[in-house]
Amino acid sequence: MTEKELIGKIQELRQIKPREDWVSLTKKEILGEEPGFTLFPFFKPAFAGFIAVFIIFGVFGFGFVKNSLPGDLLYSIRKIAHKSQAVFVSEEEKPAFQLKLANDRLEDLTKVSAKNLAPTLNEFQANISEAARNLAKIEATTSDLIIIKKIVEETKKLEENKQKVQALGVVIGENSTEELDNALAKIVGNLIEDLEIRTLTGEKEAILNEMKELFEDGKYSEALELYFINQ
């Protein structure tokens, strides 16, 4: 075998390559996605994207985008708008924000055509998962009551919307909100534990017992509401 042939064989090992999805995911994990501050953001590709979105908004009209549904071409723009909004939402407010998005998707479900049904359900599920993930990070015992209030409101609305959608014959999987329920259960469980170690008045003791009953019945949002209105 000549040296050239040998080198040719060695160079076949260039076939060893990392997977593209792993490469981009690892890069995001290491470097994050936050752009650095610059005095001239309009030279950045990301900013060009915003300009493009802005122009598209102008051309097609805000209404088209706002009323677009998952599965529609314009929905991706609406989704970018959601993501942009999420950037400005604090960590504590994120669960309520994601729950609001989930509620919006449920409202979308009342007006979707068959073609949009599956993508809307998927979006709903993604919002619920995101809300559950954010909820898991919340330390309810030290959280601002306004945060708890928003979570309670959105969770209640979620139940109402779910019933409305189901009344229209749209089947939402039984386990669709399981992740959310688990996250809420953890929050309520923590609150109950916290209350148990405190010295409570007779009235508060009764509320705690009622919270425990609701917890055992799996009515976590109701238990959370009870906690909130009695603070």
Next chain:
Amino acid sequence: MPNPQKEFSKIYDKYIEKIYRFVYLKVNSEEIAQDLCSETFLKGWESFKKASNPKVRNIENPQAFLYKIARNLVTDYYREKGRTKIVSADLAPIIDPQLGLEERVALNSDFEQIKAVLVNLKDDYQNVIVWRYLDELSMPEIAKIMDKSEEACRVMLHRALKSLRGKLNQTA
């Protein structure tokens, strides 16, 4: 003012494939190669961030720096886990088990053969062959990474090729 994130992003894009291949040929597993490779770039990024501070010494050669981190991580991997780099006597094909059936079939016998032989070469021999013929680094660049003279690297490359050819002949 330079943006370190943007600069390191370019470094990542330029070297990720090379570092991955370099690590993969040492650990012969996609999963472990991914772990060690991402750790290499994470460490690289942390050092790069520090080095972008004008008060700290700059990283002159990111490529050499990344290879150095990768080599240390591979060494640590074998040391910490008590693993021994097994040199197989029969040079059985060692295709990553994570590769799918189609990918396995697509690999021709030359590829399998050269890979099996290269993986079993002495570490320095393997490095010098990879850097010279896969990454196409110049001798001065290799010398810098290996912290040896160019002449010493040339001799090592010559011996590495000789060893590789000998092992290939044994399998033929």
